[in-house]
Amino acid sequence: MVCIELEPWIEKQIPPNLVDHFKNLRKDQLALQKRVIIEDHPSLSRISLVAGCDVSYFSNGDACAGIAVLEIPSLTQVEYVFYIYTPKIDYVPTFLAYREAPGIVEAYKKLQNKPDLIVVDGNGILHPHKLGIASHLGIILNKPTIGVAKRLLIGSFDEQILLENKFSPVMYKNQEIGAAVVTNQSYKPIYISPGNLLSIQTARSLISRYTRQRLPEPIRLADKLTRDTVKDLE
DNA sequence: GCGACAG
């Protein structure tokens, strides 16, 4: 019994025989979304370790999920773990978590130093149903998370305000779901949104502290380490 | 009306 309708533009990217499965995944997302909390958690006042996570792929399709833990405020690496697995589904917009979160959770279990905050490569509530991979992980791990994407999934923002203030709210269905932010000498914005346990403002504020180039250091490091791991193992 | 579309 599947009583859920997928958006047409998303459904047309799913193999016919898997549509029902994705409808169940959507049902799962809607349930998880109800547990998301967009309010600053008390623990955020004493952050000493921040993690960045990312997933790279082998030529055979297998994935390598990696997590880098950085010390605050030095932003120096204190630990790196990775987990190799075979993704259960191909990439489909709005369902990224079901492809990458399982591997990230396994890698997380291997961490010796549990972080106070996790920065995820992807979106938080900047998602059609406010449950991007960062929010998904935030619920599963019960930890404050922030989503940072390089491209806009949905919504819109004011280009003028972005250039004037270095950031602009991303709106979707008349609601603020994140922020477009320009960092340093990059005209190309990044899109920040809270995953879980913090506000949009706090997410922006924290990310700015961890950013030196276009992308925040936790993400850059996780991306590099995970990519090097794949290269070394191939 | 046409196209957009995290990684």
Added chain:
DNA sequence: ATCTTGTCGC
């Protein structure tokens, strides 16, 4: 995400 050369800028 990944496949890839030369090329522009700090």
